[in-house]
Amino acid sequence: MTAEALDSAKILEPSPVTQLRRRIFGHAGFLFGAIVIAAMLAMALLAPLLAPYDPYDQDLARRVINPIWHDDGKWAHPLGTDQLGRDYLSRVIYGVRISLLIGFATMIISGVLGTALGVVAGYFGGRVDMVITFLITTRLSMPVVLVALAVVALVGGSLTVVISVLGLLLWDRFAVVMRSATMQVRALDYVAAAQAIGCSAARIVTTEIMPNILNALIVVATLEMAHAILLEAALSFLGLGVQPPLPSWGLMVAEGKEYMFFSPWLITIPGVALFLLVLAINLLGDGIRDITAPENRN
Numbered sequence: 207m208t209a210e211a212l213d214s215a216k217i218l219e220p221s222p223v224t225q226l227r228r229r230i231f232g233h234a235g236f237l238f239g240a241i242v243i244a245a246m247l248a249m250a251l252l253a254p255l256l257a258p259y260d261p262y263d264q265d266l267a268r269r270v271i272n273p274i275w276h277d278d279g280k281w282a283h284p285l286g287t288d289q290l291g292r293d294y295l296s297r298v299i300y301g302v303r304i305s306l307l308i309g310f311a312t313m314i315i316s317g318v319l320g321t322a323l324g325v326v327a328g329y330f331g332g333r334v335d336m337v338i339t340f341l342i343t344t345r346l347s348m349p350v351v352l353v354a355l356a357v358v359a360l361v362g363g364s365l366t367v368v369i370s371v372l373g374l375l376l377w378d379r380f381a382v383v384m385r386s387a388t389m390q391v392r393a394l395d396y397v398a399a400a401q402a403i404g405c406s407a408a409r410i411v412t413t414e415i416m417p418n419i420l421n422a423l424i425v426v427a428t429l430e431m432a433h434a435i436l437l438e439a440a441l442s443f444l445g446l447g448v449q450p451p452l453p454s455w456g457l458m459v460a461e462g463k464e465y466m467f468f469s470p471w472l473i474t475i476p477g478v479a480l481f482l483l484v485l486a487i488n489l490l491g492d493g494i495r496d497i498t499a500p501e502n503r504n
Contacts, residue, residue: 236493320380328388428491
């Protein structure tokens with residue numbers, strides 16, 4: 207190929223920004239997840255402006271009003287009211303704050319702990335790896351739900367307790383995946399070159415290893431965030447998670463289960479909200495992994 211042809215090929219080749227834009231807008235799962243997450247974040251941040259009523263205001267005179275798609279529904283309460291006369295739309299809007307807060311906080315706590323253990327075990331190996339592997343095995347032998355139920359039952363259910371318990375229980379997947387990914391990257395030539403020129407272990411981990419295991423970290427983080435949201439909903443449903451009158455979606459499902467045959471929307475609405483949030487988080491994580499995968503970079 208002549209020099210002129212090579213120059214023409216370079217001119218016709220799309221820029222990295224254009225290629226990234228094409229990957230983003232060509233990934234339907236990523237777009238759906240990003241739009242839903244953005245809407246949920248906006249709802250959480252603007253809850254005082256979007257909610258038509260205070261989510262804690264009770265009025266027994268307007269209890270269990272049907273939503274607007276029923277014949278006797280009222281536009282004053284588009285999603286109806288619960289068994290205590292609280293506006294359901296307002297509680298759903300404020301409920302997203304609880305779910306996102308628990309998801310983010312748990313992901314950060316468990317992510318920092320599990321990633322640190324996994325990277326240290328994968329990079330140093332030997333006895334360090336043996337000790338951390340023992341800790342991981344010990345943690346995996348304990349059922350998350352049963353341990354969470356026992357701890358919350360002993361200490362008492364609250365938002366802080368739920369976040370702390372879940373954060374200290376969900377680090378194992380981070381540790382397992384980060385250990386495996388670090389061991390694979392550690393064996394590559396550029397890590398050996400960094401060691402040969404005298405780079406410290408901290409510098410090698412931060413500049414050579416972490417950027418190359420970021421995709422795996424993103425996927426695990428989104429999975430654990432969704433897992434934490436579902437576990438909080440399960441604990442709240444059992445009465446051992448977020449306590450009334452906080453508008454947790456799991457608690458709303460628990461409070462509405464007595465009316466499920468007569469007013470099924472009391473459990474359907476928060477259940478659908480939970481489904482959409484968890485689905486969006488997983489799709490967003492998978493999309494970020496696909497878009498930023500090394501094989502897609504130039």
